Amino acid sequence: MGDSKCRYGICECQRYKAQAGKDVCLFCSHSFGFHEILxxxxxxxxxxxxxxxxxxxxxxxxxxxxxxxxxxxHYQGYHRSWPTTSITTSSSSILIPPTSSSTRNFRNVGRPVSDSVTINHLVFLDKESSNKIPKKGTDLWNIMMNKGHIKENVSISKADNILDKFRNLYGINDQRVKLKLYSPKGGKPIEINDELSFDLIKSSITKANRRLYIGPDIDSSINLNFSTSNNTDNHVNGGTSSEEYLEIIENLPPQLLNNNGFENTYTFFNGTYF
Structure with a gap:
């Protein structure tokens, strides 16, 4: 359909070609709606x-x-009405992108441009959980919420020191801990190796649920002191299954899980004292 540059994040796709039976680009896998349209x-x-x-x-x-x-x-109320002007090329008339500097300046006369984004759920994938994507409402999701690995309604702006902000959210004081992003493709987290930046974060937030997946880029044996303000008493709320306790045990430090310690700890969690 001719040149129709993809506007999704930092994507460099220059033209749209539909996958068979889908409104998705064959080249970049981004939606038809994210491409400029003649x-x-x-x-x-x-x-x-x-x-x-x-x-x-x-x-x-x-x-x-x-x-x-x-x-x-997003709701239709967030979408602009079609502009009344267009530019003409030798073959057809192309819509003037509303992202042009003139349009931005007109919209923001008298006030600075504020570039910010809100993440509905910021999900921290540590060494043990980095091979699966937790689904809301599942046991894994609830365990990660209780451990403080999932933060809600996190707002960031281009002016923020994003790495420090994320470290502070999770109570990470070790400055050696850097962070990387994950893409939740096919239900498995795929590492994104690009340097952490505001634009990369915007392009990595999931469209449907506005979630962002992050994790440490060094060995997670470094002590990460997560905030557990979301913790609740499992016994008050009806108890915890042995499967959940087993997952908790598997995440304990290795030095606590010697040959006898694991068996005794599991017996303890499995009902001897509950």
């Missing part, structure tokens, strides 16, 4: 609005669930 190819009835002002990546609105965009999941 104005002459836009079906206004199907795409009544333009760029999403919440995420900036989504370029066109298409109704999914009532009043929400199928591409980015």
């Amino acid at each position: 104005f002459s190819n836009i079906n206004i009835e199907e795409h009544p609005y333009g760029q999403c002002q919440e995420c900036r990546y989504c370029q066109i609105y298409k109704e999914g669930t009532p009043d929400k965009c199928v591409y980015c999941g």
Whole structure:
């Protein structure tokens, strides 16, 4: 469909080609809605609005669930009306991207541009949990919440020292601890090796649930003192299964799990004293 640059994060894809039967690009695997669209190819009835002002990546609105965009999941109220001007090329008329500096300056006359994002769930994957993506409501999710590994409604801006902010959130005082991002592809966390940055974080937040997955980039045997303010008394709330205790035991420091210690500890958790 000609040049139609992908606007998702730092993606360098220059044109959209659909995967068979999907609104997803064959080249970059990003949604059709994240690519610039030739104005002459836009079906206004199907795409009544333009760029999403919440995420900036989504370029066109298409109704999914009532009043929400199928591409980015944001309400139609966050999408701009189509501009009345366009530029003409030798082949067709191309929509002027609302991300142009002139549009931004007009929208923010008299006030500085604020570039920030809110993460619904910031999920810390340590050495033991870095091979699986926890699903909300599951035992693993609840255990990670109780351990302080999952933080809710975290806002960051481009001006933040993001590494220090994340360290402070998790009570990590060791300055040797750096952080890396994970992509939750196929239910398994895939390491993202690029340097931690605001733009990389924006492009790595999941679209549907606005979650971000992080973890240490060095051996996690370094003591990480997580905040456990979300802890609740499991016995008050109906007890904990032996399977959950087994997972907790498996995450204990190795020096506590000698040949006899593991068996005795498991017997203790498995009901001898409860």
